[in-house]
Amino acid sequence: MxxxxxxxxxxxxxxxxxxxxxxxxxxxxxxxxxxxxxxxxxxxxNHDLAVLSSSVERYIQHLRDSGVPEGRITRLMFQYGPVNGFIREEIAHMLRRDENVDVPPEAVMVTHGFQEAALVALRGLFTGPDDVLLSVSPTYVGMPGAARTLDIPVTPVTEGPHGLDPDSVAAAARQLRARGKRPRAVYLIPDFSNPSGTVVPLEARRRLLRVAAEEGLMILEDNPYGLFARDGEEMPTLKSLDTTGNVIYLGSFAKTAFPGARVGYLVADQTVSSPDGAQRALAEELSKAKSMYTVGTSSLSQAAVAGLLVDNDHTLRSATxxxxxxxxxxxxxxxxxxxxxxxxxxxxxxxxxxxxxxxxxxxxxxxxxxxxxxxxxxxxxxxxxxxxxxxxxxxxxxxxxxxxxxxxxxxxxxxxxxxxxxxxxxxxxxxx
Incomplete structure (x- = not known):
């Protein structure tokens, strides 16, 4: 052939x-x-090769200062590491400081950029042929592209001048349900959306969270540009406003650090109960999918990003x-x-x-x-x-x-x- x-x-x-x-x-x-x-x-x-190597060294020194044995540090840098990554604590600390998102490290998965986070989230949430992803349109091609590779149908929800409209999401979900489909999740970039640059207003964010809870939708929140708001115009993430557990937060260091590291993260603190009664964070359950996609995220890339976080006292909002x-x-x-x-x-x-x-x-x-x-x-x-x-x-x-x-x-x-x-x-x- x-x-x-x-x-x-x-x-x-x-x-x-x-x-x-x-x-x-x-x-x-x-x-x-x-x-x-x-x-x-x-x-x-502002990219500097010297900073790349010094960031790795900074993280290694941080581990030493924290009392991590030298043999374990060596193994972390050179061997296969934990599937969900070993800088989850650093990312959780950053999220508390920069986004007012308070989750345990176990709720964080370190991914190979945003794209793997998208694939992992979709693979975990969509379980049958009747499950449908709602997506703002126009949108960044990465999420609908990931859905396409997984045979997940996507229904567009046309954005307005202020981004995704919650009432349009509710209407689309109800129309799908009337056709025997299950609207499973909705994807959006609420801050300076790619490609249109729109920002979802605060009240619309709260309304979208109510719609998600009422309609049984998960929200896949993508936030690569939120830290670049003008002074005094910062908006709270949907994840920080979420009180019902409907938001999975997808992040990346491509814009705030450097894209060549290919380090992103997925934040899923929802609780999953297994048949034996054990409970784990959704991010830990999703590690089964990640282990089949990439086994783990590059140790050296994780160390370089973690060094930047440690150097900036775990806040990129002020550093950027x-x-x-x-x-x-x-x-x-x-x-x-x-x-x-x-x-x-x-x-x-x-x-x-x-x-x-x-x-x-x-x-x-x-x-x-x-x-x-x-x-x-x-x-x-x-x-x-x-x-x-x-x-x-x-x-x-x-x-x-x-x-x-x-x-x-x-x-x-x-x-x-x-x-x-x-x-x-x-x-x-x-x-x-």
Missing amino acids: GSLTHEDLHAGIADPGMDSMRLLSETAMKFPEALSFSSGAPYDG RELAHLYHERLDTVLRCLAEHFPPERYAEHGVRWNEPRGGFFLVVEVDFVADLAAMERSARDYRVSWAPMSMFHLDGGGRRAMRLGFSNLAPADIREGISRLARFISDTPRD
Whole structure:
């Protein structure tokens, strides 16, 4: 059997929609001279190889200072470690300080980035063909992509200007139940959502928690950008507000530390009762799935992240303030440049508008032509500026006339030049 067709492969592999991130990265490599608004990479100007090694050393010294025997430290660094990770206590300490989330270390699983956390959570919660995942749309492709690989159906819930609307979640859940399906969980990024940059207001968060309890839904809360709010505008996580045990919290150090570590975490403190009456945290039960996916998360990566946590007294909120201000400056630069090239009062003339997030890494620009991959490649090739088609992030066929701009890893001067190039591309593209 020397060759295969798509029919020979799992539907999640054959689905063209699963290929969006690879296509974006390949376009960036194909046109290296293009200024890229298509990426969601964090700022990399402060990465230092010396810090990498010193963070590992810092954690090792922390273990020594804590009285951990040298032989055990050596084994932790070089051997297979606990499936759920050995820096759970450090992460639990950070969550108490930064998010007001008070859980025991046993409720934390250290994962290979967010993506493994998503896979593990979905595999544990979804038990049959009638179980359905609700997801905000547009959304980060990682969660619906994970569901697709596990044959879990996804029902989109279209977001509004303030993110996911709780009443829309309740309506979608009831419609599914009327069709004999079981709405099992709902996924969202409540703080500066990828791709739209929306923030769910405080009262809507409380209402969503009530809806979850009433409808028997778990909430899968993804929070990569919450620490980058403007001073005085920080919002409590759904997990910190949860009093009924309906929230599983999915986190990552990709944006707050560095993505190359590939360290994330899952927080699931719900109690699971076994047939013999024993009770364990859901995170511990889910370790059975993790052990089959990756066996364990890299020891050296865990040590590097834990060293950063120890060095910053287990708070990244204060440690990332300077970085947050940098992102705010870049967001403000994008908004200012867009307004200069496309004055809002002349919208009828140019047909371009955008939303104005208060933070995060992304915003959305609406245009009056189809902004698909072919248009993006033409933009990168002929105008030397790239972006991401919003249609990649919609689960319901929307976003055909919009583009996501990611600005987190572009200096202000590059942003100004990039928006100038983008303006020329938009102005030269016929309206349809």
